[in-house]
Amino acid sequence: MPMSSxxxxxxxSGKHETLTRLLSAIKAAANEERVRELYIRNxxxxxxxxxxxxxxxxxxxxxxxxxxxxxxxxxxxYKYEVRWHTRTPxxxxxxxxxxxxxRHKPGVGFGNNARPPVDEVLVKSTxxxxxxxxxxxxxxxxxxxxxxxxxxxxxxxxxxxxxxxx
Amino acid sequence: MGTGQIKxxxxxxxxxxxxxxxxxxYAGLCLHxxxxxxxxxxxxxxxxxxxxxxxxxxxxxxEGPWDEDEADVDxxxxxxxxxxxxxxxxxxxxxxxxxxxxxxxxxxxAAQHAYVHIEVY
Numbered sequence: 001m002p003m004s005s006x007x008x009x010x011x012x013s014g015k016h017e018t019l020t021r022l023l024s025a026i027k028a029a030a031n032e033e034r035v036r037e038l039y040i041r042n043x044x045x046x047x048x049x050x051x052x053x054x055x056x057x058x059x060x061x062x063x064x065x066x067x068x069x070x071x072x073x074x075x076x077x078y079k080y081e082v083r084w085h086t087r088t089p090x091x092x093x094x095x096x097x098x099x100x101x102x103r104h105k106p107g108v109g110f111g112n113n114a115r116p117p118v119d120e121v122l123v124k125s126t127x128x129x130x131x132x133x134x135x136x137x138x139x140x141x142x143x144x145x146x147x148x149x150x151x152x153x154x155x156x157x158x159x160x161x162x163x164x165x166x
Numbered sequence: 167m168g169t170g171q172i173k174x175x176x177x178x179x180x181x182x183x184x185x186x187x188x189x190x191x192y193a194g195l196c197l198h199x200x201x202x203x204x205x206x207x208x209x210x211x212x213x214x215x216x217x218x219x220x221x222x223x224x225x226x227x228x229e230g231p232w233d234e235d236e237a238d239v240d241x242x243x244x245x246x247x248x249x250x251x252x253x254x255x256x257x258x259x260x261x262x263x264x265x266x267x268x269x270x271x272x273x274x275x276a277a278q279h280a281y282v283h284i285e286v287y
Contacts, residue, residue, distance in 0.1 A: 059235060061287065064176070066183060070287065072235075079228055088183035098184065107226040109211060109218035116213060117226045119205070135209070138202035142258060145181045 036060070040069055047164040048082050048099050049122060049129065056082075065089035078103040078118075084164060099162040102134065123159035132156065172196045178203060178264050187287040188231075190268065192241075192275045199264055201286070206261035207251055207268075220247025231284035241275035241282050248272060 040060055045052040048071075056071040068085040081102045087095050100121070107117035119134035137160060140153035149157075172194055179187055179198035186201030208222045217223075220243045224230035231237040248269050256262045275282050 057235075059287070063287075064183065068184075068287065070235075079233075083186075085184050090181075090183070100184075102186075104228055106228045107211065107218075109213075109216075109223060109227065111215050114213045114215040116211065117228075119209070134205065138205050139257075141182065141185055141200075141202055 044069065044084060044164075045071065048084070049101055049162040050080075050082065052082055056080075078105050097164040099164055100160060101162070103131070121160050123156060124162070125159070132160075174198060178260065178267070189285045189287070190271055191283040191285070192271055192280065195271070197267060197271060199268075203258075203261045203264045206257040207248075207265050218247075220244040222247050222250075231286050235287075236283065236285040238281035238283050241272045241278075241280055244282065245269065245272040245276045 037058075037060075040058055041054070045056075052071050053073055053075070056073040059070040059072075061068050061070075063085070066086045066088045068083060070084075071080075071082045073080055081104070083100045083102075084097060086097050087093075102119070102121050104120075105118035108115050120131040121134055121137040122129055123132055136156060140149065140156050143149045143153050144157060172191065174196045176198045179200050182200035182202070188199050188201050188204055190197045190199070204221075204225060208225045211218050211222050211226045218226055221239075224232050224239070230239055248265065251265055252269065256265065272282060
């Protein structure tokens with residue numbers, strides 16, 4: 001026996017409303033995502049310590065207790081990696097959003113011209129900015145975590161963590 | 167890799183939040199490692215001209231996950247490479263522990279002829 005057309009029409013209208021609301025929510029989420037993407041590419045990038053090209057690849061992530069955005073691109077034989085993150089768990093309350101800049105030049109493992117890779121971190125210096133070996137950076141980070149940081153290592157870490165406030 | 171929930175192990179990243187991170191995922195386990203420990207293991211490669219393999223090659227030549235930010239890598243090749251560092255004195259005891267954990271993870275994956283997913287953050 002056919003169902004009454006009134007009941008069908010009511011049911012259909014309800015489904016239509018649900019779908020419309022769902023569609024609006026999807027559009028709003030997509031729009032929000034697009035706005036964030038534009039913000040990251042065109043506004044946030046402006047506060048970085050080095051110029052980030054418009055073609056940089058971007059990775060936007062929610063990490064364990066903080067947010068991180070990573071930009072990377074290749075230029076002049078180097079791969080540049082610029083990371084921005086919000087205050088991390090356990091960091092002093094005064095610590096704000098932070099930039100770190102690193103660049104790598106691939107090494108060569110085979111043949112007579114074998115050479116090690118170049119792996120460097122950008123830090124503030126008395127003359128502006130300078131690149132220091134990642135080896136020094138990671139040793140300082142390790143010392144900080146183990147509570148055996150020297151004054152020189154503390155200065156290095158202070159100079160390599162850039163504020164996003166210009 | 168199974169489709170169940172992934173168990174995250176932050177033992178070798180805790181305290182390094184905000185610094186570079188590499189994750190190794192296989193068989194429901196995701197091992198989070200500070201990239202300084204990876205540097206301490208493979209960051210000073212031999213310069214004898216014989217070529218690099220596995221993680222030593224990918225890390226130092228910026229290939230695989232260190233090129234594209236993430237990739238599935240051949241567990242057998244990575245295992246063979248990492249074994250070369252066994253018994254060598256590394257900069258920290260933690261790096262030696264990470265090496266042992268990685269060898270175990272890649273050994274399990276290699277036994278299944280499987281890939282391990284690596285992501286570089």
